[in-house]
Amino acid sequence: MVFERQDFDVFNAKSLDERMAKIRTIIDPKFVELSDKLLAILNHNDQSWFAHVAKHLRRTTNAPDNTWVALAPNKRGYKMLPHYEIGLWEDHVYFYLAVEENMKPSQTADIVSRLRKASDLIAILPKQFVLSTDHMVNRNELLTPTNYDQAVTRFEQVKHSEVLIGIVIDKQKYQDDAYDDEQVILTAFEQLHDIYKVLAH
Numbered sequence: 001m002v003f004e005r006q007d008f009d010v011f012n013a014k015s016l017d018e019r020m021a022k023i024r025t026i027i028d029p030k031f032v033e034l035s036d037k038l039l040a041i042l043n044h045n046d047q048s049w050f051a052h053v054a055k056h057l058r059r060t061t062n063a064p065d066n067t068w069v070a071l072a073p074n075k076r077g078y079k080m081l082p083h084y085e086i087g088l089w090e091d092h093v094y095f096y097l098a099v100e101e102n103m104k105p106s107q108t109a110d111i112v113s114r115l116r117k118a119s120d121l122i123a124i125l126p127k128q129f130v131l132s133t134d135h136m137v138n139r140n141e142l143l144t145p146t147n148y149d150q151a152v153t154r155f156e157q158v159k160h161s162e163v164l165i166g167i168v169i170d171k172q173k174y175q176d177d178a179y180d181d182e183q184v185i186l187t188a189f190e191q192l193h194d195i196y197k198v199l200a201h
Contacts, residue, residue, distance in 0.1 A: 121194055
């Protein structure tokens with residue numbers, strides 16, 4: 001198990017400085033640990049992948065409501081590419097294959113075409129997969145073909161919209177010390193990687 005029940009308590013810290021200190025010392029090392037295992041898989045192919053741990057540098061007063069690490073085949077950044085994201089909210093861990101708004105407008109037509117091309121693979125994902133349209137909002141819905149098609153259309157038409165598909169692990173799961181969140185995330189990664197290949201190539 002990578003994360004633990006008490007990890008979610010970092011969000012109880014009210015001030016920016018206190019919460020960031022807890023994120024840096026408690027959560028970020030776990031992001032690095034899990035990222036290293038995924039990078040070992042991803043770097044077996046021709047691309048070199050890199051982990052980007054969220055720094056929240058633009059924040060000056062409000063403490064972040066979530067935090068994450070992104071994995072992308074670019075050392076300088078990830079938002080302009082399809083990428084993987086592991087994150088933590090106060091009530092769950094998530095693992096997403098993410099297409100974010102930073103790909104627009106220069107890549108809109110191309111990435112929307114690829115998102116639609118991936119529809120058949122999306123349709124056969126297990127029923128526990130979910131869909132989000134904003135990685136900064138704690139909200140997701142079931143990943144159904146209809147919901148996915150609507151999200152892709154919205155991504156094409158609405159500037160501040162995203163398409164993120166993956167899994168969430170409720171913090172209640174972490175009451176069981178034997179729960180293997182690492183294996184759950186690695187399995188989800190394997191199930192999503194063929195979709196990533198459609199989006200990226």
